[in-house]
Amino acid sequence: MTQVQGYFDPRFESVRELFAQQQADPQARGSALCVTVGGDTVLDLWQGVMDKDNSRVWEQDTLINVFSCTKPLGAVALLQQVEAGRIGLDDRVADIWPEFAQAGKAQITLRQLLSHRAGLSAISAPLEPEALFDWQAMTDAVVAQEPWWTPGEMHGYAPLTYAWLIGEPLRRLTAQMPGDYLREHICAPLGMDFHVGVADQDLSRIAHVSRLRNQHGDQYARDLFAAMGDPQGLAWKAFGNPTSLQTSTNKPAWQQAQILSANGTGNARSLARFWQVLAHGGSLDGVHVLDAELVALLRREHSVGMDRTLRCPTRFGLGVMLEQEWQGGSFGMGANAFGHPGAGGALGFADPDAQVGFGYVTNTMGPYVLTDPRAGELSRAVYRCLREQD
Template sequence: MTQVQGYFDPRFETVRDLFAQQQSDPQARGAALCVTVGGDTVLDLWHGVMDRDNSRVWEQDTLVNVFSCTKPIGAVALLQQVQAGRIGLDDPVADVWPEFAQAGKQQITFRQLLSHRSGLSAISQPLAPEALFDWQAMTAALEAQEPWWQPGDQHGYAPLTYAWLLGEPLRRLTGQMPGDYLREQIFQPLGMDFHVGVADADLQRIASVSRLRNQFGDEYARALFSAMGDPAGLAFKAFANPSSLQNSTNKPEWQQAHILSANGTGNARSLARFWQVLAHEGKIDGVQLLDAELVQLMHREHSAGMDLTLHCPTRFGLGVMLEQQWQGGSFGMGENAFGHPGAGGALGFADPDAGVGFGYVTNTMGPYVLTDPRAGELSRETYRCLRELY
């Protein structure tokens, strides 16, 4: 196995050692970690291999699917439309997307979409596998879908449908496909090597993703997997309709689609950069993503309690998860941290009190619903180092 590569501030050497220790696991393949504190990068590490044959070393510019870590980026893009005055958070979505006003959805607002309160966490009618990559098919299915509960009354995570619930209004407001808008308005201004819709030239840089064997997660992960055994239930529909969601991760069709709920492709450095900006109220180094007031609103609690999709308690702001009230959902830092995990282990978050931007990615997927223990251990050790320094 290769040695850990990259940079670390000596004051955070124990984090680097922990990262190396994690990579000594026989099942570990590749991973990267980046942490910023204030305006400085204190850790920028990578290690391992990027292909199934263990023949290609993980490089400084290796990319990997970070799954739901993509969601807050899409949320920022929609909030930029609020900032520009094109929409209001409490406006009906149907004002922008008239076809959406069917099946009891006439009054659903952008705020409800962003905070997972719309009742549209899944599509109930079975969809063909190829529908996942057909923008019109997915938007048409959401137009026809009845909410699973009275919008606004409860909340349930939308693992996949979030892509079109946010993406179709964004497309209509900007005249661009979501990935193109993100590239021009977020990725390029921030210098992020991140993609929603990877160009042909960059496909070769993407690490192949595989799952850890004989790993079953915590009680909440097991409860979710049990719920997914009911083909008519919300959890099954949310994570397996279309069925291609379960087996497309390493396919070019997935990597090049505009699924801003789940197929963002990037690295730890880019995640940390994104969260570095939000840790500083939306502006750093002369680049502003959002007004400070919108950033504060973004991480104000909008949903809390038992999640109807995930079968565990969750807390959401607007497009972001908040620090949870149980260990398996903790970001591992302060009580005001906010961000988002990605399926299988990726994690990006900001701690505005500590001034931290955090990014962790891996191509070895674990089974946890929220914060993967590997990422959690690294963030907690980073926080311990910070407390010793300050």
């Protein structure tokens, strides 16, 4: 395995050492870590290999699927439309997407979509595998879907359907496909090497994703996987319909689609940059992403309690997870941290009190529901360094 590459501030040498130690795991392949404090980057590290044959070294510009770490970018994109006065958080989604009003959804608001309270965590009717890559097929399925519960009464994470629940309103408000909008209005202004729909010339930079073997996750993960054994249940439908969701991660069709909930492709540096700006209220060094009042709403608690989909306690703002009340859901820093994990290990978040932007990615997927222990260990190590410097 390769040595750790990149930059670190000597004050965070213990974090670099921990990052290197994680590579000693026999199943470790490749990973990257980037952390900002205030306006400075204090860690920008990478190590390991990016291909399944362990022959290609992880490079500075290697990309990786970060799965649900994509969701907050889509949420910010929609909140930019709120800032521009094109829609209100409590406006009915059907006002801009009339077809959406079908099947008991006429009163659902944008706020309910963003906070996972709309009851649309999954599509109940079986979908063909190829539907995953057909924008019209998936929006039609969302239009036809009845809520799994009365909208607004409870919450349940929408791992996949979130892509079209927020992506179609964004498309109608901006006349752009979501990935194109993100590139122009978020990624380019922030200098992020991040893509929802990877261009042909960048496909060769994407690391191959594999799964850790003989790992069983925490108790919530075991409960979730057990629930996914019921093909008619919410958990299976949310994570397994269409079935191609489970089998497409390393395929160009997935990498080049615009699935705003799950197929963002980027690196730790880009995640840290995004969260660095949100940690500073949405604007930093002359770059404006979102009004500070909307950032405050983004990270205000909108949903709390037992999650109907994930079968564990969760707290959500608008398109972001908040610091959870159990260890497996913690970002590892302050009580006001907010961000989002991605399936299998990726993590991006901001701690506004410590002014931290954090990004971690890996190409070996773990089985944990929220924060992967590898990312959690690193964030806690960063926090220890910060407290030692106070």
